[in-house]
Amino acid sequence: MDGGLDKLLRQGRVWQAGRGPLTEARGIPSGFAALDACLPSAGWPRAALTELLLDTHGRGELALVLPALIRLCMAAAGGAQPRWVCWVAPPFMPYAPALAARGLPPEYMLVVHPPGQATRGEPLWAAEQALRSGQCCAVLAWADTAGDRHLRRLQLAAEASDAWAVLFRPAAARRQPSPATLRLALDADGLEILKCRGVRPARLSLPLEDAWPGGCPARSG
Amino acid sequence: MRRAPRTLPLFPEESLPPPDAPAEFGNASRRPVQAVGHPASTDIVPAPLASPTTLWLAVHLSALSHAAPANDRPPVLERLATRLGAFSPRISLVEPDGLVLEIGASLRLFGGHAALREACAAALAETGETVRLACAPTPLAATWLARAGGDDVLAPGQLAGRLGQLPVTVWRGSPASLGMLRELGLRRLADCLRLPRDALARRCGVALVRALAQALGQHPDPRAAWVPRRGWRETCELPAETELHAQLLEALAGLLDRLTQALRTRDAAVQRLRLELFHLARPATGVVLELLQPTRDAAHLHELYARRLEQTTLPAPVIALALAAPRLEHDITPAAAGLFTPGSGTAACEGVPQLVERLRARLGVSAVHGLCLVPEHRPEAAWQPVVAPGQGVRDVSLPAAAGRRPVWMLAEPVVLESRTGHPWYHGRLAIEQGPERIETGWWDGCDIARDYYVARDTAGVRLWIYRERLGARRWWLHGVFG
Numbered sequence: 001m002d003g004g005l006d007k008l009l010r011q012g013r014v015w016q017a018g019r020g021p022l023t024e025a026r027g028i029p030s031g032f033a034a035l036d037a038c039l040p041s042a043g044w045p046r047a048a049l050t051e052l053l054l055d056t057h058g059r060g061e062l063a064l065v066l067p068a069l070i071r072l073c074m075a076a077a078g079g080a081q082p083r084w085v086c087w088v089a090p091p092f093m094p095y096a097p098a099l100a101a102r103g104l105p106p107e108y109m110l111v112v113h114p115p116g117q118a119t120r121g122e123p124l125w126a127a128e129q130a131l132r133s134g135q136c137c138a139v140l141a142w143a144d145t146a147g148d149r150h151l152r153r154l155q156l157a158a159e160a161s162d163a164w165a166v167l168f169r170p171a172a173a174r175r176q177p178s179p180a181t182l183r184l185a186l187d188a189d190g191l192e193i194l195k196c197r198g199v200r201p202a203r204l205s206l207p208l209e210d211a212w213p214g215g216c217p218a219r220s221g
Numbered sequence: 222m223r224r225a226p227r228t229l230p231l232f233p234e235e236s237l238p239p240p241d242a243p244a245e246f247g248n249a250s251r252r253p254v255q256a257v258g259h260p261a262s263t264d265i266v267p268a269p270l271a272s273p274t275t276l277w278l279a280v281h282l283s284a285l286s287h288a289a290p291a292n293d294r295p296p297v298l299e300r301l302a303t304r305l306g307a308f309s310p311r312i313s314l315v316e317p318d319g320l321v322l323e324i325g326a327s328l329r330l331f332g333g334h335a336a337l338r339e340a341c342a343a344a345l346a347e348t349g350e351t352v353r354l355a356c357a358p359t360p361l362a363a364t365w366l367a368r369a370g371g372d373d374v375l376a377p378g379q380l381a382g383r384l385g386q387l388p389v390t391v392w393r394g395s396p397a398s399l400g401m402l403r404e405l406g407l408r409r410l411a412d413c414l415r416l417p418r419d420a421l422a423r424r425c426g427v428a429l430v431r432a433l434a435q436a437l438g439q440h441p442d443p444r445a446a447w448v449p450r451r452g453w454r455e456t457c458e459l460p461a462e463t464e465l466h467a468q469l470l471e472a473l474a475g476l477l478d479r480l481t482q483a484l485r486t487r488d489a490a491v492q493r494l495r496l497e498l499f500h501l502a503r504p505a506t507g508v509v510l511e512l513l514q515p516t517r518d519a520a521h522l523h524e525l526y527a528r529r530l531e532q533t534t535l536p537a538p539v540i541a542l543a544l545a546a547p548r549l550e551h552d553i554t555p556a557a558a559g560l561f562t563p564g565s566g567t568a569a570c571e572g573v574p575q576l577v578e579r580l581r582a583r584l585g586v587s588a589v590h591g592l593c594l595v596p597e598h599r600p601e602a603a604w605q606p607v608v609a610p611g612q613g614v615r616d617v618s619l620p621a622a623a624g625r626r627p628v629w630m631l632a633e634p635v636v637l638e639s640r641t642g643h644p645w646y647h648g649r650l651a652i653e654q655g656p657e658r659i660e661t662g663w664w665d666g667c668d669i670a671r672d673y674y675v676a677r678d679t680a681g682v683r684l685w686i687y688r689e690r691l692g693a694r695r696w697w698l699h700g701v702f703g
Contacts, residue, residue, distance in 0.1 A: 058682040062628050062703025084573055084610075092629035092701055096592040096604035101623035106592040110573070110610050112580055113588050126580055133576040188681050 028164055031067025032206050035191070039182070040199050044068050047162050048181035049155040053194070055171040055187045057091045064186065064206070065140065065166060070103045072137045072164065077105070081137060082163070086110045086130040088141035089123040110136070124150040124167075131157040131165055138164040146173070155179040276325035276334070276356055276375065278341060279363035280305070282318040284351045297350060302447050304344050306486035308337065313360065313444035319367065321360040321444065334375065360444055361436040365391040365410075381437055385411025398426045449487050454545035455479055462501065462538035466530055469498070469539060474523055476544040481519040489549035490515035496526060496544050500537040508533055511586070513574040513609050515550035521575060528582035577610060594619070599662050599669055600626065600699065601634075622657070627685045627700035637686065637696040644686055644696035648679030660690070675702070 027043030029036055036042050044050060054061055069085060076083035085108060087094055096106040110130070114122035127141035131154070141154075146169060158165035167180065174185060174194065183195040190205030280301060302312050302320055308331065311323040324337055331337035338354060345352050355366035356373040362380055366372070369387045374380055387410050389402050402425055407413055413421060413433060422430045434440035457472045473496070484490055492515045498506040508529050516522065580589045591610025594617040597603045603623075638645040644652075655674030662668045670690040677683050685700035 056680050056682060058629065058684070058701040058703055060703065066628070090629075093632055094592065095626055095628055095630040095700065096594050097619060097623040098626040098628045099592070100594060101619050101626070102628075106594055106604070107610075109592045110577070111590055111592065111606070112584065114584050115588055122584060126584065129576060129579055133573070135573045135576055
């Protein structure tokens, strides 16, 4: 009986108030100790959808995800793991020299710009295909509108893969229910954990700019 | 038993190929001969006579349709030869109604004569033609046996006795020769074989004597090898006009099946495919598929076409489809050949090219690209999109300033408003760092002279802006620090 309950708790789908999470720490270290401490997997969750709500582009969302992205690419460079990073419908063009200077190999970046208005869920479809291909270690997707069905499909695709799936959405999507494992909101006041399997919602202010003075860390050496 | 004399005219060539001219001899691989050495190109290599290991399978079309072949449809014999290419590298056509293939070398692979014959018969049955098969140690004997509906002759020693029972009409001589045979009362080949050769040659022509010798393996019988056509094209007519994608895709699946069948026979793959959808009284709609890698994976091609057809609006119902591969690729990478990839469609064995092709099939070719670095000091020219992601990797040394660049770049710089001398973007921008001067580029006409600054807007977003140093000295927004 106890074993069954523990198993359930370990899956992270049920959690006990006042007790720490039981899930194994196999997340991707985010590079921010305060954030890692709040997340049950001690980092960004793998094989799950992470949703990041932004009030405006350029708020610091890249500073938030780049350390983990760099870590993933570094880990993949040596082994036979998938090492592609797929950027789906980014609001601006990822700048190859800046990525290379930060340790992300530009030749493993795949940029997808769905044409026209993204009314038919093309960005989410493309992100789902990238996840299902098993070739990407991370999939970053931007979507202004996202239907429930598409979100659900994306979450399932993320669960089937071993990749890190991040979906950037406008802050207006806060009211819309989402199947994502982790939901964060980033605004001028800091980072807020809206939903996370296994822990309580919390608000924390991350030193996004202090970590990288000038917003642009140079690669050491 | 008479043994055919064996000569090895190519022995020096085979043992030591000349270093400057790569020679490829023999027909062990089905690939077309790329280059031959000097002796091979000038001398005619005599075909080997009947030997105990040679066995020919003849196919005779017992019901040859006399309708004129359609232009876009390969003749029956070519289709049969394509189908049988999986069983033998040596196929020769016997116009107009037969073909022979050497199966002696393939017997072990296919598990003996009976199994191979059965496999050939099954493959031919799929083409829908009515054929008769026969095996014999020489191609001509096999052809005659197939024409007469005879049984297989496997041992060269039985050949003369079995051929003797066949009627002389299996030989296709001139009408005069055949008339002479009838007048002489020679009904069966045995009757001819009994006669002295010179007398027979005098009366009925040398051709008959030579044919008899060839059939018995006493005279060389060189055959022109059948060479598959360079491209591939087939059509499929629909039973009725339709606009339904499901019906189109079903017909397309049949075509792709035949394509991959032909590709496997020729050990080839395709990189460019053109599908034509024919309408009544309208020009056809063409759908071209360009792949990053040659492939012969029917399931992958079918999926790509399914996505493309979703995006294609048909001007009218479709009455027929044609699928054409103008060029077949023979240099297949191991990944495409799929030796170690079990099955298709599983996510794990799929590569990035397949992902890119799938995304492009729905979103368009220009929607998906990779990134590469360009050694260039002007920020907008320091990178390029790559059509084939992951390829053309260049080792570019990064300038030290690259670490200070924003990760987001605007595709084109945007002019900023200027109010009281300050840049303005949803509010006054506060300059935090700068200037960093970047200039010149006179050699390709894109001369620049800019002072770059890091600025912060009222919402707290850090921007990379610059001011022209020449002309109107306007402010521009170029990048965003994420």
